[in-house]
Amino acid sequence: MAPDAEPKARRSRLTEERERELYEAVIELLREAGYDALTMDAIAARTHSSKATLYRQWNGKPELVAAALRSCRPITAADVDTGTLRGDLRELLRLRCATSLRDASLMRALGQAMHKDPDLLRAFRTLVVEPETAALAAMLDRGVRRGELAADCPAAPFVPHMVLGALAARPLLEGAEADAEYLARYVDAVVLPALGL
Known part of the structure; x- marks a missing residue:
């Protein structure tokens, strides 16, 4: 992503339940492997998603990880x-x-x-x-x-x-x-x- 680019707005094709499952899987993978070793391939495999779907919803790993962290916070x-x-x-x-x-x-x-x-x-x-x-x-x-x-x-x-x-x-x-x-x-x-x- 370019330094001054804002994360693009996600296209809402996933159900709320499916999105929550995906975020939980991202957090699990982060705990298991750490951020550096986490790949979009691993996320796609764990969540039975295509990489194309992941990239269509989020710009890439940084935005997906940040969205997962935000979503998995029980209280704000x-x-x-x-x-x-x-x-x-x-x-x-x-x-x-x-x-x-x-x-x-x-x-x-x-x-x-x-x-x-x-x-x-x-x-x-x-x-x-x-x-x-x-x-x-x-x-x-x-x-x-x-x-x-x-x-x-x-x-x-x-x-x-x-x-x-x-x-x-x-x-x-x-x-x-x-x-x-x-x-x-x-x-x-x-x-x-x-x-x-």
Whole structure:
């Protein structure tokens, strides 16, 4: 894909159930072989699809992998609305904890692959990061509308960094995954004070 090209819109020929099966197979293959060893041939064989179908639906491996990662996330920031910003942030990180613990090694391996493959990085940003960042911004906007958060809060643009940091830093600094109790303390001690709450 050209550096400034956007992933093309998928043609919706697959049923929702078939698409979900395909995404699950991609995640299984990623866990088994890693990103570098994953091929469209292997995906086609595992899913009993033709490579032509895969390429017709997605531009190639980077876009298919990013779409599978997005699809296999059981919860996104857009799904969380507890009625308070504190509740939203704590609930989002609590829910994120379960998937991050399960997929920690997979995401670390994909992080390395993204450094080597700009197409994978671009697809991951477009299909996973940007929608999640927009949903976090909407969560903060709800906090502004409820009067919990100042509209010009200087820390608000850094909430995605803080959320990602909570999940990524603890394994590096302490040798332990970020569990639900740790993430709740992190929200109360770091994120909320930074937002002036």
